[in-house]
Amino acid sequence: MSNQRVGVIGGGQLAGMMATATEKLAIDLLIQTPHKDDPAVAIAHEVILAPIDDANATQQLAEKCDVITFENEFINLEALKKLESQGVCFRPKLSALSPLLDKYQQRSYLKSINIPVPKFTTLEALSLTDFNFPLVIKARRHGYDGQGTFIIKNSEELNHLLEKVNNIPLMVEDYIPFERELALMVARNVKGEIVTYPVVETYQKEQVCHWVIAPANISETVQKEARQIAEHLVTQLDVVGIFGIEFFLTSDEQLLVNEIAPRTHNSGHYTLDACDISQFEMQLKAVTDHPLGSTQLNCLGAVMVNLLGYENSHYDYQEKRQKIANLPHTYVHWYEKTESRVGRKLGHVTRLIKDHKIAPETIAKEIESIWYRNQ
Numbered sequence: 001m002s003n004q005r006v007g008v009i010g011g012g013q014l015a016g017m018m019a020t021a022t023e024k025l026a027i028d029l030l031i032q033t034p035h036k037d038d039p040a041v042a043i044a045h046e047v048i049l050a051p052i053d054d055a056n057a058t059q060q061l062a063e064k065c066d067v068i069t070f071e072n073e074f075i076n077l078e079a080l081k082k083l084e085s086q087g088v089c090f091r092p093k094l095s096a097l098s099p100l101l102d103k104y105q106q107r108s109y110l111k112s113i114n115i116p117v118p119k120f121t122t123l124e125a126l127s128l129t130d131f132n133f134p135l136v137i138k139a140r141r142h143g144y145d146g147q148g149t150f151i152i153k154n155s156e157e158l159n160h161l162l163e164k165v166n167n168i169p170l171m172v173e174d175y176i177p178f179e180r181e182l183a184l185m186v187a188r189n190v191k192g193e194i195v196t197y198p199v200v201e202t203y204q205k206e207q208v209c210h211w212v213i214a215p216a217n218i219s220e221t222v223q224k225e226a227r228q229i230a231e232h233l234v235t236q237l238d239v240v241g242i243f244g245i246e247f248f249l250t251s252d253e254q255l256l257v258n259e260i261a262p263r264t265h266n267s268g269h270y271t272l273d274a275c276d277i278s279q280f281e282m283q284l285k286a287v288t289d290h291p292l293g294s295t296q297l298n299c300l301g302a303v304m305v306n307l308l309g310y311e312n313s314h315y316d317y318q319e320k321r322q323k324i325a326n327l328p329h330t331y332v333h334w335y336e337k338t339e340s341r342v343g344r345k346l347g348h349v350t351r352l353i354k355d356h357k358i359a360p361e362t363i364a365k366e367i368e369s370i371w372y373r374n375q
Helices: 019-025 055-064 077-085 103-112 155-164 220-237 279-287 318-325 360-371
Strands: 004-009 027-033 046-049 067-070 120-122 135-139 149-152 170-174 180-188 194-196 200-205 208-214 241-249 255-261 301-308 330-334 345-353
Touching: 004 055, 019 027, 019 279, 027 055, 046 055, 055 067, 055 077, 067 279, 103 120, 103 170, 103 255, 135 155, 149 155, 180 220, 180 279, 194 220, 208 360, 220 241, 220 255, 241 279, 301 360, 318 330, 318 360, 345 360
Parallel strands: 004 027, 004 067, 027 046
Antiparallel strands: 120 170, 135 149, 135 170, 180 194, 180 200, 180 241, 200 208, 208 301, 241 255, 301 345, 330 345
């Protein structure tokens, strides 16, 4: 019996980490990605070297695959809709992605299905009588890892930003003085089976995730509400796949959805080591219609730390990686990127928590102290 053939649009580290489950699930991964040194190329059964928004390349991918899924959402939606109308099987369906790719449209959709979100508007409709500084302004498309997100403290900063953005479509939202930031991975398969992973706490600096603590130290009420929001969203959208949901938690325990990632997500990387079924295996299970299985932790908890570039170089940081790997119950995942740039995700580290003697924040800071030492 031949393996199922799954096409992936995108060849970065998220696609690369799917390889951990392909043999177990009898899946061949075929990748569409622009560069021969992209992280997923080394693990792919077959590669089509082409930009991820090249629909002609996606047509070639479809001819070789049973189903196509996504590593990221920077796609040519209109062109892919033509392929879908011709019978190409995308999971999630394009109708599930369509309301999410533009951040303003995403917020509007979430509000329409009664999911709580911060107050928002378009830049064109902004009235400073309705919003107070500070404001958050986001590029409506293609922003990630803090790119395209601006915290604006006063009118002078707003005017300065408007001079720089060159008619890029922007969304404006309330700045939420949150107690903490949370995230949750949720998966759904063709039969409508839904599973959620533990709610985690994310620690951000300048809108970039530096570390994740699983599980989050929050009330059962907040956990339950987060799960209900996630299940409601994927049911309304008829999702087949896995989504990441980012939340703000306010001081009065109100949950607000910040953003939706319609794919595997950085906040779920801990699942590779801390859960029996990782988020990457879960995505493949969902899109190939396997039973989803357990999302439980296999330990008391985990801390995931991103290894972010802090210089421009071509260097593999082997010595630092080894020092981190020598810590107890610690796993280093290196993305084999050939170039380091400031803020670029080069890898991540998971430390399993076997007892509660050391605070998770202390663990994260110890890993960062090794990584950023002598930078």
